[in-house]
Amino acid sequence: MSELEARVLPEATLARLTQYLRALNTLEAQGRERTSSGVLAKEAGVNPSILRKDLSWLGSYGTRGVGYVVRELAEHISRTLGLNQDWKVAIVGAGNLGRALSGYAGFTSRGFNVKAILDVDPALIGDKVGELTVESIADLAQVVAREEINIAVLAVPGDAAQDLVYVLAENSVRSVLSFAPKPLKVPTGMNLRRVDLSTELQILAYLAVQG
Amino acid sequence: MSELEARVLPEATLARLTQYLRALNTLEAQGRERTSSGVLAKEAGVNPSILRKDLSWLGSYGTRGVGYVVRELAEHISRTLGLNQDWKVAIVGAGNLGRALSGYAGFTSRGFNVKAILDVDPALIGDKVGELTVESIADLAQVVAREEINIAVLAVPGDAAQDLVYVLAENSVRSVLSFAPKPLKVPTGMNLRRVDLSTELQILAYLAVQG
DNA sequence: GAGTGTGAAACGATTCACAGCC
DNA sequence: GGCTGTGAATCGTTTCACACTC
Structure with missing residues (x-):
């Protein structure tokens, strides 16, 4: 009864990534170019710690002491989720x-x-x-x-x-x-x-x- | 430990209880009066082990070596879920x-x-x-x-x-x-x-x- | 023998806490 | 000083395995 399939991202992380994407779009619509795990986590309704852990699955896209570039991070999550295709x-x-x-x-x-x-x-x-x-x-x-x-x-x-x-x-x-x-x-x-x-x-x- | 301690079901258990209830209704519609964790788990799409663990939160309603009485168990889960009210x-x-x-x-x-x-x-x-x-x-x-x-x-x-x-x-x-x-x-x-x-x-x- | 009920082990996800970098 | 990235600690859930009851 194995559910099989080597899944790269944990299920829970996957579900949250879509929330981060939506939050990033909101921030971008507000004209923000950069953000931090604190701000983004608040917008997405999660805590900053799990957000950083989730993003670490995708690799290192933030800058220590500074944060994330909104558009860049959104683009990267989109690509990971396969949303760049129709x-x-x-x-x-x-x-x-x-x-x-x-x-x-x-x-x-x-x-x-x-x-x-x-x-x-x-x-x-x-x-x-x-x-x-x-x-x-x-x-x-x-x-x-x-x-x-x-x-x-x-x-x-x-x-x-x-x-x-x-x-x-x-x-x-x-x-x-x-x-x-x-x-x-x-x-x-x-x-x-x-x-x-x-x-x-x-x-x-x-x-x-x-x- | 304490009898007064509020007994709150784990979220995951709660979600599955509703599935067991549906499965029990299906079994009852098929005219089955008794069932076992194996049969019920199969119908509900989970494994028997977690089913028994879930039910143990509600107390002991099965009979060892025999199984569960379909109607009785359904009634008990219904009551637990608050489905006996409108x-x-x-x-x-x-x-x-x-x-x-x-x-x-x-x-x-x-x-x-x-x-x-x-x-x-x-x-x-x-x-x-x-x-x-x-x-x-x-x-x-x-x-x-x-x-x-x-x-x-x-x-x-x-x-x-x-x-x-x-x-x-x-x-x-x-x-x-x-x-x-x-x-x-x-x-x-x-x-x-x-x-x-x-x-x-x-x-x-x-x-x-x-x- | 069959099948429940449940501690204990294994697994997975979240939170903490801090080293490392800007 | 501020914030990321991540091991280590914690917490919750699932699975295992078996004592117990019928």
Whole structure:
């Protein structure tokens, strides 16, 4: 049951790097050319110590006694995260959530382009969603090839999700973000991340009871 | 040691308990009355060892050499998570995401009821979203009181989110699930959890480059 | 024999604290 | 003097392994 894959960056570091990037953009928008781990950490909502440790995975990009050059550091993190290339996203599932995600700003920024939206339901196929037209999941292979999809977002009910993971894998989609409430098995070589909204609510409920 | 010591579940355990609950429901739907840590762990996508350790926080509810009674264990986890009470949810932000969430099954199950949806934009106020009518954030205090809201879901742009956290806190909403891309400061006593969709995509992008 | 419950070991992530450099 | 970069200490989580119970 090895999760395998020699991963260069620790998972936790990876998640924070995206926050630093956002914080650096904010600082740059404010006209700041340089920053320090203290300032940046505050903006990103973490402590300076872990920030420096995280950055040390990328090599030495700061100057002792001075700090970091905002643009330089942002560029370097971007490159590390693979954000200097274009990502083509397909949304699988054209229900409420799928439709909302297809237009969601967080999904259409920084190199992520939603290129297609698909569904199984014949009643939905042909519908316009923003600039896209809902296509059939039966045509997934063609859609993936045509749009050169490299990331899929699964916004379908739990039962359908597992099958779709395999279909996507067969069509060389190797990165999937799932909103299905169930844990999914993934073929080796596929990266899957889950966002589980009802789990989040349940955790809040517990914390509220404690509070 | 002390019996009076507040027993707080580790965060990681808490997140998994919700998965066990879902797995138990699946098993119950299959007509199974009893299960073991092995079977349950497989269904929940974790290893049996951590499952037993997690359950040990709740006390001893299994039988050695036999396993667990499905319904009994589910009931016990439910109670621990505070799911035996009713939770009244307000969605703040009636854009695409807010609308989608208000009808999302994961949000309307297991004791969570979406009771209100609010926005700042006068153009949206009065709109129907499912059975709800969009109300003004200016009326938040009344809405919270009227519907006895105890959880808020923030589906607004990043800049608006921080102010809203304070407004919610002033109105005694102590649990918030935020979809804003920024880390937010929270007043003491407030529980906030974040779902950051663009971070998830960025992590996938990195993993894809690695793989 | 089967499977739980739990100390102890291993692992991983965070924080501390300071040497090194500007 | 100020701030980075990083080993060492700490803290939290997961895995192991086995005593114990049915």
